[in-house]
Amino acid sequence: MSFLxxxxxxxxxxxxxxxxxxxxxxxxxxxxxxxxxxxCGKSTxxxxxxxxxxxxxxxxxxxxxVMNDVDPAKRGTAMVFQSYALYPHMTVFENISFGLRMxxxxxEYIASQVAQGAGILQLEKLLERRPGxxxxxxxxxxxxxxxxxxxxxxxxxDEPLSNLDAELRVQMRAELMDLHRRLxxxxxxxxxxxxxxxxxxxxxxxxxxxxxxxxxxxLTLYDDPDxxxxxxxxxxxKMNFLPARVVGSDMGRILLEGIGGSARLxxxxxxxxxxxxxxxxxxxxxHVSLRPLLPTESSEALVGEGxxxxxxDLGAESHVHLTLTDGTAVCxxxxxxxxxxxxxxxxxxxxxxxxxxxxxGLRLRNRSARTx
Amino acid sequence: xxxxxxxRRPDVWTVLKWVVAIAVAVIAIFPLWWMVxxxxxxxxEPVSINPRLWPTSVAAGIDKIAMIFAETEYFRAYVVSLxxxxxxxxxxxxxxxxxxxxxSLFDFPGKKITIAIVMLSLMVPTAVTxxxxxxxxxxxxxxxxxxxxxxxxxxxxxxxxxxxQFMRAIPRDMIEAARLDGAGHFEIYWHIALPLSxxxxxxxxxxxxxxxxxxxxxxxxxxxxxEMYTVGQVVGLFNAPLSxxxxxxxxxxxxxxxxxxxxxxxxxQRKIVEGIAMSGTKG
Ligand SMILES: Nc1ncnc2c1ncn2[C@@H]1O[C@H](COP(=O)(O)OP(=O)(O)OP(=O)(O)O)[C@@H](O)[C@H]1O
Ligand SMILES: [Mg+2]
Numbered sequence: 001m002s003f004l005x006x007x008x009x010x011x012x013x014x015x016x017x018x019x020x021x022x023x024x025x026x027x028x029x030x031x032x033x034x035x036x037x038x039x040c041g042k043s044t045x046x047x048x049x050x051x052x053x054x055x056x057x058x059x060x061x062x063x064x065x066v067m068n069d070v071d072p073a074k075r076g077t078a079m080v081f082q083s084y085a086l087y088p089h090m091t092v093f094e095n096i097s098f099g100l101r102m103x104x105x106x107x108e109y110i111a112s113q114v115a116q117g118a119g120i121l122q123l124e125k126l127l128e129r130r131p132g133x134x135x136x137x138x139x140x141x142x143x144x145x146x147x148x149x150x151x152x153x154x155x156x157x158d159e160p161l162s163n164l165d166a167e168l169r170v171q172m173r174a175e176l177m178d179l180h181r182r183l184x185x186x187x188x189x190x191x192x193x194x195x196x197x198x199x200x201x202x203x204x205x206x207x208x209x210x211x212x213x214x215x216x217x218x219l220t221l222y223d224d225p226d227x228x229x230x231x232x233x234x235x236x237x238k239m240n241f242l243p244a245r246v247v248g249s250d251m252g253r254i255l256l257e258g259i260g261g262s263a264r265l266x267x268x269x270x271x272x273x274x275x276x277x278x279x280x281x282x283x284x285x286x287h288v289s290l291r292p293l294l295p296t297e298s299s300e301a302l303v304g305e306g307x308x309x310x311x312x313d314l315g316a317e318s319h320v321h322l323t324l325t326d327g328t329a330v331c332x333x334x335x336x337x338x339x340x341x342x343x344x345x346x347x348x349x350x351x352x353x354x355x356x357x358x359x360x361g362l363r364l365r366n367r368s369a370r371t372x
Numbered sequence: 373x374x375x376x377x378x379x380r381r382p383d384v385w386t387v388l389k390w391v392v393a394i395a396v397a398v399i400a401i402f403p404l405w406w407m408v409x410x411x412x413x414x415x416x417e418p419v420s421i422n423p424r425l426w427p428t429s430v431a432a433g434i435d436k437i438a439m440i441f442a443e444t445e446y447f448r449a450y451v452v453s454l455x456x457x458x459x460x461x462x463x464x465x466x467x468x469x470x471x472x473x474x475x476s477l478f479d480f481p482g483k484k485i486t487i488a489i490v491m492l493s494l495m496v497p498t499a500v501t502x503x504x505x506x507x508x509x510x511x512x513x514x515x516x517x518x519x520x521x522x523x524x525x526x527x528x529x530x531x532x533x534x535x536x537q538f539m540r541a542i543p544r545d546m547i548e549a550a551r552l553d554g555a556g557h558f559e560i561y562w563h564i565a566l567p568l569s570x571x572x573x574x575x576x577x578x579x580x581x582x583x584x585x586x587x588x589x590x591x592x593x594x595x596x597x598x599e600m601y602t603v604g605q606v607v608g609l610f611n612a613p614l615s616x617x618x619x620x621x622x623x624x625x626x627x628x629x630x631x632x633x634x635x636x637x638x639x640x641q642r643k644i645v646e647g648i649a650m651s652g653t654k655g
Contacts, residue, residue, distance in 0.1 A: 052548050073554035085545035089567045098563075099553035146553070 001064055003028040003186060004049070004154065009058035011044055011210075018044050019210045022058070026188070026203070031180050033197045034190045035233070036207035042190045045207070046156050049188065050077040062153060073102075078147035082159040084139045086131040086146075092118075093127040096145045117148040120179070137168045144179070157189040161196065173199065194236050198222075206230045228361035231282050237319055237331045239282045241357070246277045256281065261325035263304040267351035269366050279364065282355035285319065288332035289348050290339060302349040306330060308339045322347065404630070410623040411436060436624040445598060446606055446628065452518075453602040454632075456591070457584040459522045464580045465573055468531030472569075473561045475532070476539040477547055494529040498589070506593055516597045525584065531576050538572040539565055571646075578640050585633055603629045 002025035011019040019041045026032050034042040047053040049060055051072030060067045067075050086095050093114060100110045118124050121141040131139055140160060147155055160176075161169045173196060180187055180200075191197055197204055198218045205215040206229070214226040218234070225231035231239045244256040244265070254269045259281060273279070281302075293301045306322030309329070313336060320339045322330045332347060339345055356364040409426065412433030427433065440446050474480070475487055493501075505524050514520030542565060550560045566573070591602040601609075610617055610625040637644065 050552060052551070072552050077552075079549070079552055081545045081549060083543060083545045085543065085549040087546065087550075087564060089570075098550070098555075102554040102556075102559060146549075150553075 002026060003030075003063060005059075005061050006045075006049075007059055007061075009045075009048065009060060010056045011041070011048060011053065012056050017210060019048075022212055024205060024212060024215060026186060028186055029184050030186055031200055031202045032186075032188045032205060033201035033203070034188065034205045034207060035192070035194070035197045036213075037233075038192070040207045041210045042207055043158055046079070046158055046188060046190055049075075049154070050079050050156050051075050052079075073099075076153035077156055078150050078152035078154075079156040079158065080140075080143045080147050080160045082162055084131075084143040084163075086139060086142055088131050091128050091130055092123060092134070092142050092145075095131065095142055096123075096127075096149055099146065099150050113149040113151075114145075117145045120148065120182070121145050136164050137172060140164065140172060141175075148183075153186065155185055155187040157187065159190055159192065162192065169193075169196075176200065194234070198234075204234075206233055208233070225282075225355070226363050228280065228282070228357045228363070231355060231357070231363070235284060237285050237333075239284050239355075240288065240328075240330045240332075242281045242283065242324075242328055242330070243326075244279055244281050246273050246275055246279060248275060249273055259302065260304050260306070260328045260330070263302060265302040265351055265354070266300055267354055267356075269356065269364075271364065271366065273364070278359050280357045280359075282357060283330075283349050283353065285331045286333045287349055287353040288330065290320070290332065290334050290345055291348070293348050293350055300351065302351060302354065303346060304330075304349075305344060305346050307344050308341050310341050311339060320345075407623050407627050407630075410620050411627050413620065415618065415620060433624070436621060437628065440621070440624055440628065444606065444625075445601065446603075446625070448599065449601045449603045449606040450632075452595075452600060453585060453604070455518065456521050456602060457581050459518070460525045460584045461577050461580045463522060463526035464528045464531050465577060467526050468528055468535050468576065469566060469569065469573065470561065471532050472535035472539050473565045476536045477542065477544075477565065490529050490532060494533065502589065502593065509594055514594075516595055516600050518600075520594045521591060521600070521602075525587070525590065528580070531580070534576060535569060535572055538569045542568055574643055575646065578636075578644055581636060582633060582644075 004026040006022055006024040009019060009022040010017065022045060034045065036042055044053060048055050049067075051067070051070065055068050062075065062077075087098065090098065096114050096117060097110045100113060105113075114127070115124075118127060121144060123138070123141055123145055126134065126138060126142075131142065134142065140163075143160070157176075161172050164172060176187075176189075177200060189196075189200060191200075201218050203215055204218045204221055206213045206221060208229050213233075214221055214230045221230055221234050225234065228241065232241070242260045244259045246254055247257045248255040249269070252268055252270045253266050254273055256265045256267070256279070259265055265281070283302075304324060306324045309321045309323045311321070312319040315336075318334050318336050318338065320332050320334045322332070322345070324330060330347065356366075358364055409428075412427035412430050414429045414432045475483065509515060509520045509524060512520075514523070546564060547560060550564050555563060586604070587602075588604040588608065591600070591605055592608070595601060595605070607625050607629045609615060610622045615622070
């Protein structure tokens with residue numbers, strides 16, 4: 001039994017379904033990050049875990065106990081809001097201790113808990129201030145402090161860093177990682193930010209349209225996505241998708257044609273794929289190159305041609321954006337100065353790196369070479 | 373900066389604005405000032421010199437005030453009015469804030485229609501509701517009692533409306549954070565919603581005081597026995613055509629009635645102006 005289990009949970013507002021059949025297990029001490037486009041239900045799921053939203057059907061249990069009807073304050077969860085939601089008329093001390101005071105804890109206990117929490121978050125000097133007199137980063141720390149003093153079983157964060165500027169975000173991210181390491185408490189974290197998700201997560205949960213698309217280690221999701229959505233959502237710049245047609249399959253290989261117009265590719269694939277099926281090839285920008293691959297890298301590379309639409313020079317590298325003859329856009333990582341806009345170039349990719357998706361967006365896994 | 377300002381000639385509009393402002397102030401203040409003059413003058417003088425600009429005898433004025441306190445139940449009326457006002461203020465604050473808390477921060481079945489009914493009552497003039505209210509009060513046996521005076525005034529649609537506008541601005545996150553912090557429904561009201569609406573509450577208290585102290589009609593109807601007379605009613609007696617009082621004594625009674633709101637105004641001037649601006653209407 002896992003620490004936190006969500007099984008077939010759904011949420012609807014009237015007839016409008018927001019979450020459908022969510023199944024997820026979270027282990028004790030894990031740092032779990034929910035990512036997904038706006039409106040996919042991340043906040044709703046978080047609020048269902050903490051009890052601010054009811055669960056329409058299915059169950060959520062923590063340490064084996066079903067939480068569906070447990071009072072939000074008694075679930076042992078603590079939430080940090082994007083808006084911080086500090087009480088503006090109370091001092092930092094009063095803000096942090098509010099929950100303990102509501103629980104009628106003894107004064108000495110409150111004082112020691114607050115002192116300890118303030119110590120962890122370096123808030124000692126700010127305890128007498130009011131939220132209006134704090135910077136964004138300090139407010140964020142107070143909001144976390146309010147969660148810490150309650151010794152929760154699970155911390156829930158809903159986009160906690162999105163109101164901070166870029167530099168402070170990086171700093172707070174490091175602080176959060178450090179906090180997680182020191183407390184060892186389970187944390188569930190919602191974000192829009194790719195980098196935040198990749199760097200913080202032990203387990204990354206990609207959601208779309210009210211469903212969990214895939215959950216797993218960030219690099220697993222990056223390398224081995226279950227579907228086109230996850231493949232396209234994780235990673236920046238995004239994965240390239242090139243339409244293709246199956247024209248033959250033979251001895252554990254299939255032959256694809258019409259890639260980006262005219263290119264052909266033969267790649268190892270042990271599975272059934274009828275001739276004539278439309279598929280999509282997924283290629284990460286770092287796996288597409290402007291120079292021919294060495295024979296050791298690949299026997300039979302995908303070779304295509306495209307016009308350089310524009311180049312983004314980032315200093316260390318450049319993102320070259322190509323337009324193929326059929327209009328497909330391809331982005332690739334190249335060294336500076338490798339391509340100039342307006343020219344027509346050839347690009348190369350190794351078939352071993354190519355992922356296949358069916359017309360419905362599901363990943364077509366090469367069964368012989370499955371990782372799992 | 374100051375030098376520049378001194379050197380600059382005020383333009384026509386500024387001058388005009390000041391002239392108008394001063395004229396309005398004089399018009400507003402003169403009756404009060406005239407009242408003071410009449411009170412602080414020797415008996416017999418008032419009618420002969422009209423209008424006068426300065427008080428002539430402070431001692432005579434004090435005599436008249438002492439006489440009113442000694443020979444009428446004025447002091448008792450003060451106490452009644454004060455208790456009436458204070459109880460009404462606390463009642464209005466408690467009822468309005470509790471109702472506003474529910475209406476503005478939570479959803480419940482029938483909420484929309486209830487608000488609509490309350491708002492409707494805001495539009496109905498007092499004169500229309502005064503008879504049913506009187507009948508109800510009398511049915512309860514509350515005529516000539518303090519509760520009869522106070523309770524009907526506690527349900528303030530205006531107060532509810534004003535506090536609702538204010539509490540709507542409290543972020544939902546904050547209420548939810550308090551809920552997660554283990555605060556119960558009442559504790560959220562007491563520790564979060566109330567302190568955050570402090571300004572609106574102060575304003576409502578002030579507006580309620582001004583309205584209650586100056587309320588003439590309801591006390592007149594419900595408090596018919598002399599021991600329930602408010603200041604307003606006592607002044608009314610002096611003002612009555614057959615009261616056989618000289619002008620200066622009537623004026624003294626009026627002046628005494630005006631003193632508390634005047635003091636109140638001087639103390640809370642800024643809050644009152646803010647409050648009227650905030651509520652967009654006079655109490
Ligand atoms: N009270 C509500 N009534 C009806 N629909 C709601 C309600 N709350 C949320 N929704 C809908 O539920 C869906 C999921 O909302 P949610 O806030 O969970 O999205 P999210 O993934 O957190 O998005 P974001 O990244 O923008 O914060 C949205 O389509 C939203 O419109
Ligand atoms: Mg959200």
